[in-house]
Amino acid sequence: MLRLLVPLFVLLFARAASAQCLGDGVQLFPTPGAIIPINSRFLLEGVGTARESVVSLVGKKLRLVSDSHxxxxxxxxxxxxxxxxxxxxxxxxxxxxxxxxxxxxIDEVLPNVALLNGKGAALPEWYTGKGADTQAPRWQKRPAVSEGILRRTPQGTTRFVRLNLSLREESPAYLVVKLEPRRPGPSVQQYVVPVVNNTAFIGHEACSGTFAMEDGRSYRARIEAFDAAGHNAPAVPPVDFEAPADYSAP
Structure with missing residues (x-):
């Protein structure tokens, strides 16, 4: 199948929140407060100064506790x-x-760390459903780039592309994206992004981010989708796009 290079509509005046720095701390997937299957696994992300602390946890054990288990x-x-x-x-x-x-x-291994997506809670919490997730996710709509977002501020540049997609899946889902330039240049990058309301974002804010992208450079994204239990969806063709660029800049 021929894969066309997708031109992006650049939103130079994206809402101010998209340009704000996330700050230092940790985020978790599934998002705290979500209903999860009893065979769920979790992703813990360290942002900014918490990055190295999170990496240092590899090989260690944490505790997940309820009132009776x-x-x-x-x-x-x-x-x-x-x-x-x-x-x-x-x-x-x-x-x-x-x-x-x-x-x-997480307070036992990362004391005083800020929980960035905990909705104000001191510790991340989830609610288990009735049973295990035994079915792999299925694509209802393959990932496609819908728009580019670019904003320049005194803190730096925010640059994202938005992926629209749809999965037949009851558990929370995330993507593992391998991003490579279509012409010789930057090295290949691979990282994980959550799916929220059939949408995922590839890129960076002014202070940190998931993927570095250059003005107007052509990229190819190879995308895998997983549910909270670790099942992966069938393979899909890669997605080609151009990173948002501010052509109005002098």
């Missing part, structure tokens, strides 16, 4: 971004119990 979670190597981020995989030893609220005791 406790399991060990082993930290495994994941992915590293050149833009101040790193994500590790947290694999549960065994299965969680259904209809429970579990908390991940």
């Amino acid at each position: 406790e399991v060990e979670v082993k930290a495994q190597r994941g992915w590293e971004s050149s833009l101040g981020r790193a994500t590790i995989v947290l694999k549960v030893s065994g299965k969680l119990e259904p209809d429970k609220r579990y908390s991940l005791r």
Whole structure:
């Protein structure tokens, strides 16, 4: 199948929030507060000054606790971004119990770390559903670039491309993206991005990000989709696009 280079509509006046720096701390997938299957695994991302602390957890064990059950979670190597981020995989030893609220005791291994997507909670928590996720996700709409977002601020440049997609999957899902230039230049990058409301973003804010991209350079994204239990969707063709560029700049 012929894969066409996708021209992007550049949003030079994206909303201000898209240009703000995320800050130093950790994020988790699935997003704290979500309902998860009893065979879920987790992703822990370190941002900014928390990056190296998260990487140092590889090989160590954490605790996931409810009011009546406790399991060990082993930290495994994941992915590293050149833009101040790193994500590790947290694999549960065994299965969680259904209809429970579990908390991940990150305070025991990362004291005083900021939880960036915890909705104000001190510890990340999730609610288990009725059972395990045994089905792999299926594509209903393959990933396609819908727009580019570019904003320049005194802090730096925010640059993203937005992927629209649809998966037949009840559990939270994420993408592992391998990004390579279509002509000789920057090195190949590989990182993970969550799927939220059938959307995923590739790129960077002013202070950190998942992927470095240059003005107007052509890229090819090879995309794999996974659910919270680690099942992967069928392979799809790569997506070609041009990074957003500010052609109005002098």
